[in-house]
Amino acid sequence: xxxxxxxxxxxxxxxxxxxxxxxxxxxxxxxxxxxxxxxxxxxxxxxxxxxxxxxxxxxxxxxxxxxxxxxxxxxxxxxxxxxxxxxxxxxxxxxxxxxxxxxxxxxxxxxxxxxxxxxxxxxxxxxxxxxxxxxxxxxxxxxxxxxxxxxxxxxxxxxxxxxxxxxxxxxxxxxxxxxxxxxxxxxxxxxxxxxxxxxxxxxxxxxxxxxxxxxxxxxxxxxxxxxxxxxxxxxxxxxxxxxxxxxxxxxxxxxxxxxxxxxxxxxxxxxxxxxxxxxxxxxxxxxxxxxxxxxxxxxxxxxxxxxxxxxxxxxxxxxxxxxxxxxxxx
Numbered sequence: 461x462x463x464x465x466x467x468x469x470x471x472x473x474x475x476x477x478x479x480x481x482x483x484x485x486x487x488x489x490x491x492x493x494x495x496x497x498x499x500x501x502x503x504x505x506x507x508x509x510x511x512x513x514x515x516x517x518x519x520x521x522x523x524x525x526x527x528x529x530x531x532x533x534x535x536x537x538x539x540x541x542x543x544x545x546x547x548x549x550x551x552x553x554x555x556x557x558x559x560x561x562x563x564x565x566x567x568x569x570x571x572x573x574x575x576x577x578x579x580x581x582x583x584x585x586x587x588x589x590x591x592x593x594x595x596x597x598x599x600x601x602x603x604x605x606x607x608x609x610x611x612x613x614x615x616x617x618x619x620x621x622x623x624x625x626x627x628x629x630x631x632x633x634x635x636x637x638x639x640x641x642x643x644x645x646x647x648x649x650x651x652x653x654x655x656x657x658x659x660x661x662x663x664x665x666x667x668x669x670x671x672x673x674x675x676x677x678x679x680x681x682x683x684x685x686x687x688x689x690x691x692x693x694x695x696x697x698x699x700x701x702x703x704x705x706x707x708x709x710x711x712x713x714x715x716x717x718x719x720x721x722x723x724x725x726x727x728x729x730x731x732x733x734x735x736x737x738x739x740x741x742x743x744x745x746x747x748x749x750x751x752x753x754x755x756x757x758x759x760x761x762x763x764x765x766x767x768x769x770x771x772x773x774x775x776x777x778x779x780x781x782x783x784x785x786x787x788x789x790x
Contacts, residue, residue: 461482461635461688462478463632463719464479464633466605466607466611467696467712468611469702469707473745474535474611474743475607475705475709475741475744477741479737480736481734482733488517488519491515491525491776492514492776493525493567494510494768495511495513495768496510512532512571513533513769514571515763516531516748517529518530519595527566527570530566530567530748531743532570532571533768536570536608536609536743538569538604538606539605540565541604543601543603546619547562547601547602547618549588549621551588557586561591562588562602565616568586579608580625588618607741611743614626617638630642632689632696633689634685634688634719637685642689649679652694653676654676657677676694679694683725692719695715712740717738722735734753736752745764746762747763748763
């Protein structure tokens with residue numbers, strides 16, 4: 461379970477935001493990777509040279525990192541979302557240049573690509589292998605959202621071993637089914653509106669709404685993937701006065717709070733899926749905002765303040781980042 465949105469402000473600031481909803485505690489922390497050799501989770505050869513530095517949420521596994529999302533120095537952002545029951549990788553396509561595990565796609569794109577177009581070209585030459593992630597003991601069924609500083613955004617999916625890349629025209633993605641199914645499903649909700657319903661006469665009875673907000677009656681409130689897609693798309697489309705970066709970050713957190721999952725609400729076999737963190741990647745200013753389930757204070761990492769050629773990376777704890785969202789307005 462995860463939800464992502466993309467937005468562009470009136471000042472042309474671009475962002476990709478997402479919730480990370482999962483049943484296993486990921487222990488992800490904000491992590492900076494400089495331009496240097498970067499060891500993927502399943503790459504013992506240590507042969508991948510980063511072209512670009514990047515920051516994102518990652519879990520460290522020995523000397524490797526598993527990134528769920530991130531933002532690089534060129535303003536490219538990427539997030540991975542679960543795609544259970546649909547992801548079917550092209551692991552038999554041995555003519556491809558880049559063999560990758562599903563959980564290594566995010567850092568690979570962030571370290572290699574500057575634009576959405578470059579990311580799409582790279583994925584055309586990628587072979588996604590059915591490699592299990594050790595600490596979960598499973599091959600992760602994933603699809604990906606990629607956005608760049610121009611505002612372009614794509615959804616990358618593998619279905620029946622065939623790569624599918626879609627323009628993310630709605631600016632929303634959740635989980636299964638596939639992106640085109642979600643876009644078609646929007647047609648079931650064309651009656652949603654921000655406009656208040658007026659009275660309606662049914663034979664001799666005058667019907668009046670109970671109060672404000674009747675235009676959104678029928679908006680799904682459950683936490684299934686299709687319902688979260690509809691809810692996020694409708695809320696995002698209704699936003700007003702999103703002019704600056706601060707406005708955008710504030711608005712994005714509000715939208716995603718409507719699809720965030722409290723612990724205990726979604727029970728699986730032996731755990732609970734819940735929103736472990738919410739992050740916002742500003743493609744324009746190279747700032748990474750986030751808050752966690754147990755700490756709702758908005759914190760920010762400014763990628764431009766880091767040494768892109770540093771000999772080592774950096775991992776932040778919650779106390780190492782600043783609450784600078786509203787300080788920027790002074």
